[in-house]
Amino acid sequence: xxxxxxxxxxxxxxxxxxxxxxxxxxxxxxxxxxxxxxxxxxxxxxxxxxxxxxxxxxxxxxxxxxxxxxxxxxxxxxxxxxxxxxxxxxxxxxxxxxxxxxxxxxxxxxxxxxxxxxxxxxxxxxxxxxxxxxxxxxxxxxxxxxxxxxxxxxxxxxxxxxxxxxxxxxxxxxxxxxxxxxxxxxxxxxxxxxxxxxxxxxxxxxxxxxxxxxxxxxxxxxxxxxxxxxxxxxxxxxxxxx
Numbered sequence: 001x002x003x004x005x006x007x008x009x010x011x012x013x014x015x016x017x018x019x020x021x022x023x024x025x026x027x028x029x030x031x032x033x034x035x036x037x038x039x040x041x042x043x044x045x046x047x048x049x050x051x052x053x054x055x056x057x058x059x060x061x062x063x064x065x066x067x068x069x070x071x072x073x074x075x076x077x078x079x080x081x082x083x084x085x086x087x088x089x090x091x092x093x094x095x096x097x098x099x100x101x102x103x104x105x106x107x108x109x110x111x112x113x114x115x116x117x118x119x120x121x122x123x124x125x126x127x128x129x130x131x132x133x134x135x136x137x138x139x140x141x142x143x144x145x146x147x148x149x150x151x152x153x154x155x156x157x158x159x160x161x162x163x164x165x166x167x168x169x170x171x172x173x174x175x176x177x178x179x180x181x182x183x184x185x186x187x188x189x190x191x192x193x194x195x196x197x198x199x200x201x202x203x204x205x206x207x208x209x210x211x212x213x214x215x216x217x218x219x220x221x222x223x224x225x226x227x228x229x230x231x232x233x234x235x236x237x238x239x240x241x242x
Contacts, residue, residue: 015157017087018166019095020055021150022217023105025175026227027195033227034193035218036181038102039208051199051208053217054102054181055095057166061133062094069093070109071148080152080236081169091169092147093134101128103181103191107150107173108143116142128185149173151230153220155237156213169237170217174227197222 023036037051063086077088096107101124110116119127119137127137138145150171158165175181183191194202200218203210210218224230 013160013163013165015165015167017058017090017094018056018168019058019091019098019171020053020168021095021099021171021173022053022153022221023099023103023173023175023181024196024221024227024230025193031225033196033221033224033230035196035199035221036103036175036193037191037199037208038183038185039190049209050214051203051210052214053170054099054105055168056098056102058090058094059130061130062090062097065089065093065133065135067135067139067145069145069147071146071150077152081155082237083169088169092150093145095150095169095171096145096147097127097134100124100134102185104184105176105179105181106143107146107176108138108141109146111139111142111144114142124184146176149176151233152235152237154213154217154235168213170213172221172230174231195222196224 024033027034036054038054039051040049069092074085074089074092077083077092078085081088081091083091100106100119104124106118119141123137126132127134134145150173152169153172154170155168156170157167181191185191196218199208200215200222202208203215203218221230224233
């Protein structure tokens with residue numbers, strides 16, 4: 001039987017790979033943390049109008065990357081997410097790419113002693129349009145992916161019913177020094193920082209539209225005293241999500 005409002009039987013909908021990252025910083029007043037949220041436009045094919053973390057689908061170009069990064073290797077990520085090393089490596093590259101495309105925040109460091117420069121706005125737009133890949137872009141600027149800034153957090157799979165389904169790996173990361181996320185994405189009507197506890201309350205009361213994984217992650221982040229506690233929390237995600 002086809003779910004109401006869909007054109008596909010649940011078993012016919014492919015489950016796609018995706019990755020998202022909760023970008024956090026210490027709250028200025030009262031302890032706790034703030035999180036960067038995007039409030040999506042109502043025309044999106046998935047999670048339309050919802051408040052979400054930056055992220056999106058993991059693409060073939062993310063799987064094709066081979067350049068080493070700084071931080072734990074694919075096997076380490078694979079063990080914690082319960083996926084293959086290839087899937088884990090693609091997710092790390094994919095979530096860093098999506099974060100740069102959607103917010104301008106770049107998880108990268110100088111690759112060596114040579115000159116290092118930051119990719120320009122035109123290159124960010126081109127990457128978002130599907131041109132090139134993150135590995136090549138960073139190499140061209142003397143940079144290397146700083147995967148050590150990321151932490152594994154959770155894994156959720158869209159239940160049967162919607163016309164699009166995703167198996168999403170959730171990461172958390174502290175806002176790197178010198179980086180400022182912006183609203184430079186056509187996928188969001190607004191973006192901004194909000195306390196995690198206030199966002200969780202707004203989602204629970206329906207003042208902000210949220211999918212269950214976003215709300216659950218916010219509730220967990222809201223329980224932390226600061227970013228350091230979040231980054232120090234050991235997380236191992238296994239199985240097929242929730």
